[in-house]
Amino acid sequence: xxxxxxxxxxxxxxxxxxxxxxxxxxxxxxxxxxxxxxxxxxxxxxxxxxxxxxxxxxxxxxxxxxxxxxxxxxxxxxxxxxxxxxxxxxxxxxxxxxxxxxxxxxxxxxxxxxxxxxxxxxxxxxxxxxxxxxxxxxxxxxxxxxxxxxxxxxxxxxxxxxxxxxxxxxxxxxxxxxxxxxxxxxxxxxxxxxxxxxxxxxxxxxxxxxxxxxxxxxxxxxxxxxxxxxxxxxxxxxxxxxxxxxxxxxxxxxxxxxxxxxxxxxxxxxxxxxxxxxxx
Numbered sequence: 001x002x003x004x005x006x007x008x009x010x011x012x013x014x015x016x017x018x019x020x021x022x023x024x025x026x027x028x029x030x031x032x033x034x035x036x037x038x039x040x041x042x043x044x045x046x047x048x049x050x051x052x053x054x055x056x057x058x059x060x061x062x063x064x065x066x067x068x069x070x071x072x073x074x075x076x077x078x079x080x081x082x083x084x085x086x087x088x089x090x091x092x093x094x095x096x097x098x099x100x101x102x103x104x105x106x107x108x109x110x111x112x113x114x115x116x117x118x119x120x121x122x123x124x125x126x127x128x129x130x131x132x133x134x135x136x137x138x139x140x141x142x143x144x145x146x147x148x149x150x151x152x153x154x155x156x157x158x159x160x161x162x163x164x165x166x167x168x169x170x171x172x173x174x175x176x177x178x179x180x181x182x183x184x185x186x187x188x189x190x191x192x193x194x195x196x197x198x199x200x201x202x203x204x205x206x207x208x209x210x211x212x213x214x215x216x217x218x219x220x221x222x223x224x225x226x227x228x229x230x231x232x233x234x235x236x237x238x239x240x241x242x243x244x245x246x247x248x249x250x251x252x253x254x255x256x257x258x259x260x261x262x263x264x265x266x267x268x269x270x271x272x273x274x275x276x277x278x279x280x
Contacts, residue, residue, distance in 0.1 A: 042054055051168065051169045051172035052208075053176055055206050057090070058204055059104060059240075060242070061086075062236075063076055064225075064234050066115075068129070069122075069129025072118070074127065075132075076133075076200075076223050076224055077202040078118050078122040078127055078133065080186075080204045080221075083204040083223070088183065092275075093153070093279060096148050097117065101113045111235075124140030125137040125140035137158075138157055138271050141271065156271055157271075159271070160269045161267060162269070165214070166211075167218075167255050168208050168215070168217060170210070171184060171210070171270065172209070172210055174274075183204075185203070185270060185271040186205050187201075187267075187269040189265065189268045190264060202271075204221045205218060216247040218247060218267070245258055246258045
């Protein structure tokens with residue numbers, strides 16, 4: 001696996017694990033243990049006509065935060081990835097994120113620690129406060145896995161979904177592949193009314209359902225706002241929430257996410273985090 005080997009990059013990776021402070025955020029030293037709510041029955045099944053991937057207890061962390069460049073407006077990829085990292089840290093990979101913090105808390109030291117972890121993941125992924133995260137964020141994920149000693153247990157890769165005939169099935173199969181309970185960060189593209197690409201967004205998949213007839217639905221935690229499209233704010237973590245949408249017609253840019261925001265978002269791909277070894 002190709003890794004970034006400069007001392008500066010190593011320092012960034014190490015900082016992610018110790019909860020370094022960002023800007024005026026309070027330093028973090030201790031926090032009480034927290035358990036995410038169990039809102040569902042986990043299910044990962046594949047058959048000849050239907051497929052279902054369902055993950056429980058995945059955090060829904062907000063990206064709008066004081067202390068992040070641009071108040072986090074372009075930090076959807078590292079935030080959505082941190083949702084997956086928190087789940088892994090609680091399910092067999094305890095060295096992945098040092099410290100025991102509640103990602104849903106609005107109180108310090110939890111809130112500041114989570115903000116710090118988003119910022120450091122953004123450094124790993126070359127996230128810019130104005131331009132967002134470039135393609136290739138999976139490299140930063142793999143750097144984090146290697147530094148924490150999980151290079152043989154976890155692997156991230158980028159998946160293109162624009163040519164998949166049954167996206168719900170494909171996502172469910174990826175989620176249940178190998179040891180199962182794999183994690184996926186979905187990549188969405190946003191278009192204006194003229195069909196021009198005006199930016200991207202990332203969300204954390206919690207469920208994908210697909211059938212052989214082509215019907216597909218996806219459920220995800222959206223980092224950019226309060227539950228189900230609310231405005232959110234810069235200092236308070238929104239409540240745990242999920243959103244479910246049907247995937248519609250496909251073109252070269254991906255599948256339309258029907259009803260999501262202004263209706264001009266398409267699912268183009270995903271960052272796929274596979275558990276190579278079952279440590280749970």
